[in-house]
Amino acid sequence: SQTIHQWPATLVQPVGSPLSLECTVEGTSNPNLYWYRQAAGRGLQLLFYSVGIGQISSEVPQNLSASRPQDRQFILSSKKLLLSDSGFYLCAWSVGPLAFFGQGTRLTVV
Amino acid sequence: KQEVTQIPAALSVPEGENLVLNCSFTDSAIYNLQWFRQDPGKGLTSLLLIQSSQREQTSGRLNASLDKSSGRSTLYIAASQPGDSATYLCAVTGLGSNYKLTFGKGTLLTVNP
Numbered sequence: 001s002q003t004i005h006q007w008p009a010t011l012v013q014p015v016g017s018p019l020s021l022e023c024t025v026e027g028t029s030n031p032n033l034y035w036y037r038q039a040a041g042r043g044l045q046l047l048f049y050s051v052g053i054g055q056i057s058s059e060v061p062q063n064l065s066a067s068r069p070q071d072r073q074f075i076l077s078s079k080k081l082l083l084s085d086s087g088f089y090l091c092a093w094s095v096g097p098l099a100f101f102g103q104g105t106r107l108t109v110v
Numbered sequence: 111k112q113e114v115t116q117i118p119a120a121l122s123v124p125e126g127e128n129l130v131l132n133c134s135f136t137d138s139a140i141y142n143l144q145w146f147r148q149d150p151g152k153g154l155t156s157l158l159l160i161q162s163s164q165r166e167q168t169s170g171r172l173n174a175s176l177d178k179s180s181g182r183s184t185l186y187i188a189a190s191q192p193g194d195s196a197t198y199l200c201a202v203t204g205l206g207s208n209y210k211l212t213f214g215k216g217t218l219l220t221v222n223p
Contacts, residue, residue, distance in 0.1 A: 090153055
């Protein structure tokens with residue numbers, strides 16, 4: 001069966017520090033991968049998506065970047081975090097129309 | 111640009127009540143619509159997926175309907191239970207969008223024992 005792993009579950013980082021969130025998928029090949037952010041009162045916003053290795057599309061301009069070094073690995077990064085990067089980050093995958101989500105990472109930038 | 115709106119933002123009901131959550135979207139060119147459940151601090155669990163050609167889907171006490179032409183969907187929960195308390199999110203997938211989801215802000219449901 002397919003599973004998605006996302007870590008860490010929670011993270012507190014100082015402003016200006018780097019960020020690396022990792023997501024891996026098991027049990028499927030060539031999935032579409034997505035990073036969403038959920039900010040208080042704003043709903044879920046798509047940040048990046050990838051349809052294949054090395055193929056990244058950014059949905060909104062921001063302080064973050066994404067990479068897909070392997071078929072089932074998706075990484076969200078930042079060189080210098082801002083206070084506004086705080087939020088709940090969710091990784092998701094899909095093969096076809098059904099989407100599956102990880103358990104999320106609560107990022108607090110202080 | 112697709113926009114998804116969910117009404118109400120919050121709902122509190124006594125246990126056993128039947129209830130309806132509403133979702134509307136502005137662009138009817140969708141591939142499908144999904145309803146998700148989110149428990150506090152957790153990821154999303156897919157509840158029901160309705161293809162654009164379908165009118166409704168049922169799973170247990172849940173029934174979701176879709177009226178694509180009017181841009182509306184409802185999630186009906188029968189005989190609500192305290193364990194149904196969660197945030198319910200509606201999301202649509204636009205045609206040719208690489209299955210990207212556009213979400214509403216959700217409805218926070220509280221079922222009181």
